[in-house]
Amino acid sequence: MxxxxxxxxxxxxxxxxxxxxxxxxxxxxxxxxxxxxxxxxxxxxxxxxxxxxxxxxxxxxxxxxELDMENVINSINKAKPLFKELSKKCHPDKFANSDKHESALKIYQKITTNKRNYSKLLDLKVLAEEELDIKISD
Amino acid sequence: MWHKIMVIADWFGEMRERYNLIRQFNQSAKQTFIKGEAPTLLEAKITKGDSAFRHEFSKFRGGGFRIKALSGSALKNSEMMEIGKIIIDNEELTRKLIALGWDTLEVHAEGGKKGLKWALKKHAKFGGYLN
Known part of the structure; x- marks a missing residue:
């Protein structure tokens, strides 16, 4: 065992x-x-x-x-159509043979620079309506 | 001792600012969606971000600022790109995001799987701003 x-x-x-x-x-x-x-x-x-x-x-x-967050959200939702409208209506070629050509050129440059800033585009819309004597729809 | 207390107080202040920013964004997005001005409800949240995009002020595991479509119509690639560019183009917001410890901007479509991301440090223009 x-x-x-x-x-x-x-x-x-x-x-x-x-x-x-x-x-x-x-x-x-x-x-x-x-x-x-x-x-x-x-x-x-x-x-x-x-x-x-x-x-x-x-x-x-x-x-x-402090930031304007409402402007950021508005820029996301509304800046693109407003930019298209403004760039179409304020294009300097539309004022080629007039005394407004110079100011149209300046406004158009500002519009292009601020194309994604809704509040600045709104300011430029008012400026364009005053200086170029045009009507821009909302 | 006092220096350490000040650093801790700063840390809590930054955390409050971070959550304030997220809350302000979400409230504004909600209001716009409720009014019917926005087709998509957006939501901002904190994520861990991309480690390749880190910088000196990056928060540990909290460097991602994600904007996500919560409901409504799904975001297309071009729309996601546009949202990202709007944030990046806003110099004040970009600088604030960097200063508060974010390093990655993420924009995601509904579901959160498909998205785009940007390194905030590449778009900061911090040098010009500071000098």
Whole structure:
């Protein structure tokens, strides 16, 4: 009976040694992973940082500036059709042989510069109606 | 000690400004949609942004300013592009976004899977503004 029990004991010991070996294998894999991650963090290309010379107070001022958010939303929804209308009605070619050509040219340049700003386009619409004597529909 | 307290106070102030901006945008967008002036209801939210667009003031995991179509008609590519350009063209808004720690402007169509993104630092014109 005892002769048969000995090999069993050896097998058990061998299993323990094998499981310890596999545990260390996993630990080394994890260690390798951690080292690879840290190496990636150290050697990866860092993002370009701009604004290094920017004054802190100026940033705070820019951050606390009040904005007309209604104008931003109106620009998203209404600026494009108004720009099309204004650029069509105030095109300098329409005033080619008249004394209004110069002011039409100036207004048209301003319209093109502020094509995505609804409130400025509204101001330019009033200016165009006054100076060029035209009627622009809403 | 006082310096650290001031830094913490600044941090909370910035966070309040960030959420104020988001709230103002969402309120204005909602009002315009309710009045029937806008075909699509837009919503702004904070996302983690793109790490490639980071800059010195970027907030950790909060660098994305996403404008998303919430309901109404879905946005086309050209419309998404136009919304992005309107934000980028507004210098004051762009500078404010950068100063408050945003680095990526994202405009997404309904569902949030399809979208466009811009690196705010490329459009800041911060140098000219500051000098």
């Amino acid at each position: 005892s002769l048969f029990s000995e090999p069993d004991t050896f097998e058990v010991i061998n299993d323990t040694v094998a499981s310890e070996g596999s545990l260390w294998k996993y630990v080394s894999i994890v260690q390798f992973g951690v080292i690879a991650y840290l190496a990636y963090k150290v050697y990866r290309k860092k993002p370009e940082i701009k604004f290094k010379n920017v004054n802190r107070e100026t940033v705070k001022e820019a951050a606390s500036k």
